[in-house]
Structure formats: structure tokens, C-alpha cells
Amino acid sequence: MTTNDRCTPASPGKLIVVDGIDGAGKSTLVRTLVEQLADRVPVLLVDKKSVDALDPVVAARLRAVNKIVYTPDNGAPTRWGDFHWLYALGAWYHLLEECVIKPGLAAGINIVVDNSHFKIWARFRADGLLGNVAIDSVFETLQPPDTGLLLDLEPAVAHTRRTRFTPLESGFTGKFVDYQSAVRRELRSLCGANDGWHRIEVDNLDSASVLEVALERVRRICSIAGGA
């Protein structure tokens, strides 16, 4: 099935988003979740490296915008300004939705998203440098997930899981735990205010247990019988 396929399947795919603070275990879960689902349903992992499309023009545009957003450039984030980054990230997520997520879902493919716009949204709000109205206006028109899984982890525990910290992960205070606590508050409020979101307390769960809880949720919406 391709992103250009114009056949409409009987049922569209489901959009599953995994979120949480930096180091919460998102990529670990997404990887194993997709492995488990792949035997039973059509599934695609979407993350910040998702720049492939069958149409070369679409692929070129995905690569170009991705490069702007994700190429590290030695201090430039501060120079370009906060609104530049808000809109550049908005451009990336809207393009990804239009060219990868929407066509995939329409083709009946279930999509699991790592590094979704929700963490970016929460970061901008936690930074407190731009008004919430401006921040929300960029992200609120993106499609809500059929299921959002918030991996809720104590920032102090996330801190112990990491050896390196980028400025983006520590915020402007440079304090990982303080900054991630603010990001976590935003993600929790999002989760509490929207149907379809589920908070999973992962502090005391190993990776296999997190997968089990997530699969239980995902099976319900992807019409998969137990035992996956």
C-alpha cells in the first residue's frame, strides 16, 4: 500500500501516539509495539526520521523541512528566534500529517507516532517564552490521535536514565528535572482534558510491562484479538 494509493479501504487505520518527557521510554515502546502489531495489522512507525515517500517530490520536501528542523547547528536556535522554531516545527508536523499520516490512515495503515508534536507543544508552553494562544494555534489543527499513550515518569527517574543532556532537554534553566517537570505538567493536563488519552505510570514498570499495558489499549482500537 502506498501513500499515493487512491483506493479507500473499508476501514481507515488508527492513529496511535506515544508521548512523555525526555527519557520516558517512548522510542523503546514504539519500537516493540510496532514489532508486535506488524504480524497482525498493517502498521507504520512515524518519527522525526520519517522522510520517505514514494513520490520523489514529496520525499524531497519532507527531507528539506526535516533538515531545517533537525540538523544541529551550534547555537543557532537562539539566534533564529523562538517564533522561527515554532513555525518551522509547525511546518514539519503539518507536512508530515499531510504527506505521510493522512494518506497512510486513509489506506488502512495503523500509524504509531514517536516524537509527536504534543511533546513539542508541551515544551513551548513550558518555556513560557511565547503566548499559549500562538503556540496552540500552530498545533491545534493537527489530527488528534485515536489513542494517545502518555508514559508518565518522574523527571528524577528520567534523569538517572540519561548520560547526556541537550540544551533542549534541560530548558532555559539548564536544570533537567525542573524543566521536565514543567513539560510533564503540560502533558498531564492534555491527557486529562482529552478523550482517547491514557496515562500510564511507568516509574515501576520495566519495558516489557509497559508494552503489555500499551498493547492492551491498542488492541481495543485496532480490532486485534488478545495474545499479540
Ligand SMILES: Nc1ncnc2c1ncn2[C@@H]1O[C@H](COP(=O)(O)OP(=O)(O)OP(=O)(O)O)[C@@H](O)[C@H]1O
Ligand atoms: N520501562 C523502562 N524501564 C527502565 N528503563 C527504560 C524503560 N524504557 C526505556 N528505558 C531506558 O531509558 C532510556 C530512554 O529510553 P527511550 O530512548 O526509549 O526514551 P524516549 O522517551 O524515547 O527519550 P527521548 O525523549 O530522548 O527520545 C533508554 O536507555 C532505555 O533503554
Ligand SMILES: [Mg+2]
Ligand atoms: Mg526517543
